[in-house]
Amino acid sequence: MTPHAHPHAPAHAEHFDAHGHKDHGHVIVSVATLRTVLLLLLFFTLLTVGAAKAEVFISQTFNVEIPQAINVFVALSIAAVKTVIVVMFFMQLKYDNPLNTMIMVFTFLTVGFFMGFTVLDLGNRGTLDPFKQQYIIPGGTGLKHTDNKTITQWAEDAAKSNGTYDPHHAHHRHDARLSITDMGYVPDGPLHGGSSAQRSRPITVSTGLVPGTAPGAPGAATDEAAHGEGPAH
């Protein structure tokens, strides 16, 4: 709003709008509007509870399982409507400087980004597993071989049975999971300080923080040392 540079005799004619009367640029929301908004809010609250109960009723009567996403979506959309009418009428954002509206819109947009990407991540955690299990086999998909050999092993065996295998070309390779210690680095202490964040593989030992689980109880093996064999086993 542009500041006035002159002293205030009312510079504009008083005019009445549908919501009450203007008072020097301040809109006074009428009592009727306020009461209507309140009744709408109470109604939507009851609607939310009713929708939740209806969902339970439907899932029990028709023996269907309604996915959680529907439960959340319905509840959130009703809550969003309630929020919009509170913000617009009780907080009078409708009659206010549009910049304030922008502030709120962008705040909620930020929350949307925050929530949206998190949910997107979590919701798809398991999505790739069926594909990964099929295709990530060391050496390839194994379409060429039978008897569960890796392609590389198959190639070696094939060359040996052909008589084309030249032992001079054979490289002495380490196990596939090379670490810098394999290459000769000798650290003075644990490389990762015990934190799994700095390792390429997570610690899968119970930390004891979840009640009922003891610290050190294995979720899976703790270390490469315990997993002596290769991943194909």
Add this chain to the structure above:
Amino acid sequence: MATIDLGKHGAHPPGPSSDDRPYHERYHAAHHFVDREHEFDAVKMGVWLFLGTEVLLFSGMFVAYAVFRMMHPEAFLSGSSHLEVKWGLLNTFVLLLSSYTVAAAVRHAQTGNQKWLRINLVFTFFAGLAFLLIKFIFEYWKKYNEGLLPGKFYSYPYSADVPFEPLWWAIYWGATGIHASHVIVGMALFAWLYVRSRKQHFGPGHYNAVEGVGLYWHIVDIVWIFLFPMLYLIH
């Protein structure tokens, strides 16, 4: 009320002893503002920016809720069944009503109706108090006695088959606790407003504080509008 004449005292301090007018008529804007209108707009924008930060604060809790609910839906289902919808619903009605009374209080400040301004401020204060009493007596106290506490304080013995339920209770206590502390702060603000309103500080030309605290209270209400279905209506 047709016009409010901010008049010749709009931007300049009045003489100290010659002016018997109430505070809200004598009030002059701080000197870096052109007039009271300008100050009012600046105050409002400042409050909206603060409300933006409040929304982001609660969004942290809501995202934590989303993360844990997606990772352990059975814990949320089981934990939510300990909550009684009727108390959540009653608290929702109390807060919605208080939102109405605070909007009405702003309206009465705008029209100069001192008596009803005070009545609505008092009502809003007691609505906040009612909210807290319902929460503490019928919900928190009961949960505390049953051992339904967050994280490592959890000691309820009948949910052994739901190993992640303490996470749900961490979310419940965290979200409702932070919300309740906002209600307590709001109540203190309304008490302050009431004291000032008795001294005739608020009127049609000057009601910045009533507007600002009202906006804050509406955000507190909006947060509860989201918390109620998210906590109580998980099925």
